[in-house]
Structure formats: structure tokens, C-alpha cells
Amino acid sequence: DAGVIQSPRHEVTEMGQEVTLRCKPISGHDYLFWYRQTMMRGLELLIYFNNNVPIDDSGMPEDRFSAKMPNASFSTLKIQPSEPRDSAVYFCASSLSEYEQYFGPGTRLTVT
């Protein structure tokens, strides 16, 4: 398996634009997690899904953030409108039930 795949790897956009981050989990995994990493706050859980259903979105910072998982092999994290403070590395991870989480390479987002 290729592991967790995220795209794009880097995204630079202007304030106010819509940003969509994509994730393909490892085949067969039933959990998918979205995290955000900044130097000041470290890694923070944003939202996670189990069997494509959002379980806990309490970490989503604002209504500007939304996440979907239309099927078992794809998830998106959308920011609309984006702001400079959203600049961070966004990680997607997947796991099989309660076992180890496998992280993707991350998307480095810069909002100017």
C-alpha cells in the first residue's frame, strides 16, 4: 500500500480564497483523522471520521472549516474563506479500529 496520500503537498493562496485539502486513507482503514500543526500549538486534532461518519469535530476552529468523507477512500478539508492565521501543516491520518494511526506527509498551507 502507498500509505496515506495527501494533496497538494504545498498550497499558497491569498486571504479570502477557498482552499481544499485532500486525503486518501490506507485501504481498509475505518478511521480517518485531520490534524493541524503549528509551531506555537503543535499538533491538534481537528476532526475524525469512523466508517465515513464524522464522530468528533470539536477541534474544528471555526465555521470557515469543513470536512467531508463521501466514501471510504477519500476525504476533504475545506477552508472558506482562508485567513493568514490558517497557515499551518495539515495532516491526515488513518487507522484500523483502535490501532496505530498512520500519517500522511502533510499539506503545507500558506495564506498571504
Added chain:
Amino acid sequence: KQEVTQIPAALSVPEGENLVLNCSFTDSAIYNLQWFRQDPGKGLTSLLLIQSSQREQTSGRLNASLDKSSGRSTLYIAASQPGDSATYLCAVNNNDMRFGAGTRLTVKP
């Protein structure tokens, strides 16, 4: 390549006991170190983040220390409770986040 080791792999203690979890890393050129709690079927919960310039961080009954020069961090849990039962992960960030294998903690009532 950064290697992160956590000792012990598992720990079982009676309620009320103070305990220490250990994390060691091989490359001391880190930006920060973070301790997480993982419960079955849930995402990682951040407990404490220590920046490279800091020596320790405290939150409630938790205290984490960092000694970069020796490549060590400890997580101290005071007056443990059954609700503290979980797997505790440390992660080291030096432009590439590396996780330890975790310590599975069981606190018995």
C-alpha cells in the same frame, strides 16, 4: 534519522499513585516535543507541548520536562485516576514529526 523510544511499553498502577513515563530521542536538534493521549477509537489528544527553549510545562496533574542535551523527556502524572488509563505518546518535531511507540497505562481502582 530521529528515533523516539518510550519506556515502559506498558504500566499498571493502583489509583492514587504518582507515575513517570519516559521518552528519549536521538537527535537533540528539535523544535518542540509534544505529549499525547490516545484512547481506543479516538484521535490523539494533545496534553502538553514543550518548545525547544523550555524546560517543562504543567497542566493540572500533568507535568512534562524536557532535557534536550540528553535527549529525554518525562511525563509525570500525579494522583493517578482510572480515567487516566490510555496510551500515552510522545512526538518529537524537528521538521518531521516522529512518534514513540507509546506507553499503555492502566490505573486500577
